[in-house]
Amino acid sequence: MFTIGDFAKLGRVSVRMLRHYDATGLLIPAAVDAASGYRYYNAGQLGRLNRIIALKDLGFTLQQVRTILDDEIDVGELRGMLRLRRAQLEAQLSADAARLAGVEARLRIIETEGHMNTEDVVLKPVAPLRIAELADTAAGYGPEHISPVIVPMYPELFRRLEAAGVTPAGPAIAYYEPAGDAVTVHAGMPVATGPSAGQDFAVVDLPAISAATIVHHGHMDDVMGSLQTLARWIEDNGYRPVGYHREVYLDYHPDKPEEGVTELQVAVTQG
Numbered sequence: 001m002f003t004i005g006d007f008a009k010l011g012r013v014s015v016r017m018l019r020h021y022d023a024t025g026l027l028i029p030a031a032v033d034a035a036s037g038y039r040y041y042n043a044g045q046l047g048r049l050n051r052i053i054a055l056k057d058l059g060f061t062l063q064q065v066r067t068i069l070d071d072e073i074d075v076g077e078l079r080g081m082l083r084l085r086r087a088q089l090e091a092q093l094s095a096d097a098a099r100l101a102g103v104e105a106r107l108r109i110i111e112t113e114g115h116m117n118t119e120d121v122v123l124k125p126v127a128p129l130r131i132a133e134l135a136d137t138a139a140g141y142g143p144e145h146i147s148p149v150i151v152p153m154y155p156e157l158f159r160r161l162e163a164a165g166v167t168p169a170g171p172a173i174a175y176y177e178p179a180g181d182a183v184t185v186h187a188g189m190p191v192a193t194g195p196s197a198g199q200d201f202a203v204v205d206l207p208a209i210s211a212a213t214i215v216h217h218g219h220m221d222d223v224m225g226s227l228q229t230l231a232r233w234i235e236d237n238g239y240r241p242v243g244y245h246r247e248v249y250l251d252y253h254p255d256k257p258e259e260g261v262t263e264l265q266v267a268v269t270q271g
Contacts, residue, residue: 001030007041011049026052026066054078058085098144101221121214121233126246126265128208131173131188132161132201138183141176143221146185150174151254153187160201166191172249175206209243209267215250216262223247223264230266243267 008015021027022039027048029039048069055065058081134157138149154172161168170190177184188204195203212234216226234241244267251261 001040001042004029004039004041007045011046011053013049013053021049021052024062024066026062026069051078054082058082059088094148098148102142102144118229118233118236121212121230123210123212123237123239123268126209126211126213129170129173129190129206130192130194130203131206132157132166132168132191132199132203133186133188134160134201135184135186137179138185140181141183143223145183146176147220149185150187153185154252154254157187157189157201160199161189161191164199164201166193172252173206174247174249175244177244206246207243209265210269211246211265212239212268213263213265216264218260219257220247220260220262221257223262226264230264234266234268239268239270241266242269 002010004015004018008018011018018027018039018041022029027045030042030045031040032038033040051069051073052065055068055078056062060068134153136149136153138145140146158168168189169192173188173190175186175188177186186204191203193203212230214226214230214233216223246265246267248263248265249260250263251259253259
């Protein structure tokens with residue numbers, strides 16, 4: 001058998017941790033010297049120690065670890081838990097990265113406050129447009145919510161259009177509408193054909209609008225600065241928004257979004 005110090009070294013844990021596991025009943029020593037109180041462990045207990053550490057690092061509480069071990073979890077089940085936890089951590093990392101990108105975008109907007117050039121805004125009529133579209137739901141209007149939803153929608157829409165023998169008739173377009181606290185995201189392509197049976201996409205006629213527009217250059221994660229410029233122009237010129245906001249992707253680079261060119265269109269009316 002091994003002393004607690006040697007067992008700690010072999011298990012790559014601290015003596016303090018082993019004492020805590022003993023106190024909570026998670027890993028009781030194989031033997032305790034009655035006179036000295038020294039704890040001794042055997043090699044077979046390393047297997048239980050490995051499971052304790054693995055489950056704890058997966059995010060389980062010590063009480064949950066104890067329950068799982070009492071149910072005699074096998075290696076296959078532990079591997080399944082690891083895969084699930086890995087997926088959860090990857091999702092959390094992606095969410096954290098998106099939040100950080102959102103904070104950076106907001107900071108860039110804050111840094112440019114007072115320097116918005118509303119001369120870039122153009123008021124113009126936008127003709128009615130027929131589009132084929134897919135729709136999905138995002139948790140909010142922020143880029144961190146919109147981008148993960150809308151980006152994969154266009155390749156899927158292109159695939160469905162090709163399968164239906166429909167050729168796009170212009171640049172991609174997106175528009176948004178509220179859905180309670182969430183947002184319905186519409187990803188569309190102009191088409192010259194009407195709806196027909198068997199199509200796995202919708203065909204929608206967007207109405208003509210009078211729109212305040214601005215051309216946004218760069219990543220759509222930075223679009224909020226351009227939207228604030230539009231908002232300033234709309235307010236300064238006595239207009240108010242009506243209908244849905246649209247984005248027309250004049251130069252779309254899915255692999256290099258920082259090179260994108262997008263016209264933002266906000267339908268407005270006087271007064």
